[in-house]
């Protein structure tokens with residue numbers, strides 16, 4: 581088979597991953613790899629179906645990765661998901677997102693910028709060197725994973741559009757296509773899924789524009805073809821399948837704050853001391869492990885990000 585062993589995936593996980601991927605997906609991946617090789621001269625070009633994941637070449641390992649923690653098995657990363665556009669069950673996204681069309685795809689970067697631009701997603705693959713970033717991911721529901729994301733700092737995109745002095749916040753808007761996404765046909769959330777960051781959070785090097793995981797393009801259920809990942813915040817801040825990045829002057833409304841402002845604040849920094857109104861956040865269950873481990877302040881990224889919140893009451897700005 582053409583899928584090569586990657587140095588970043590421990591052999592045990594390669595085995596479980598390969599056992600998981602079914603034969604048809606293997607065939608698609610193989611054909612896609614062939615096509616990708618043939619199109620190398622034209623840059624990175626991917627076929628419409630990227631469901632099985634297309635190997636991404638030339639990944640450098642980021643020094644910003646967490647180290648010393650086992651990666652969550654690939655199978656769990658792609659079958660235990662929250663992606664309400666494809667249903668509210670953890671299995672729903674992997675079972676129902678297979679036909680999402682991820683090409684053509686573009687991301688419009690607009691608002692308070694002096695150089696607004698619509699980026700074709702294949703352009704985003706070439707904008708900056710792709711890195712492997714191993715981050716902890718903590719869902720507000722109380723579970724966590726360790727995922728080897730692929731991407732680069734979102735600041736790479738931001739600096740190219742030149743935000744104006746009025747740009748104080750950034751909004752990330754996901755695709756909401758009722759024809760492709762059965763969840764969007766129902767009033768589960770206020771669609772499109774919309775999230776936001778303060779400008780300094782968006783510019784922080786840990787915040788990534790994410791194009792892949794486990795050395796391959798993103799599976800649909802994890803937010804193909806492009807998403808953001810903000811590792812010190814609860815997972816819902818990291819919007820999937822984004823089509824728009826908008827720079828704004830006022831703090832934007834977010835989907836989860838609209839659903840329940842008391843439970844989901846704009847900041848949503850991982851914090852073991854600030855409980856969700858309906859449950860404690862002191863501990864978490866790492867997917868694949870038994871028992872619980874303590875939740876880390878800022879999900880363990882406090883050294884890098886605590887200064888962003890100096891002087892702020894984190895109980896008030898939850």
Ligand SMILES: Nc1nc2c(c(=O)[nH]1)N[C@H]1C(S)=C(S)[C@@H](COP(=O)(O)O)O[C@H]1N2
Pocket residue numbers: 657660661662663664665717718719720754773801802803814815816817818819820821
């Ligand atoms: N568009 C969109 N983005 C989303 C969600 C969603 O329902 N829709 N769920 C969020 C939540 S609650 C979590 S925990 C993470 C899960 O990302 P993963 O499935 O890749 O681990 O995606 C976030 N991004």
Ligand SMILES: [Mo]
Pocket residue numbers: 662718719720721814815816
């Ligand atoms: Mo979540």
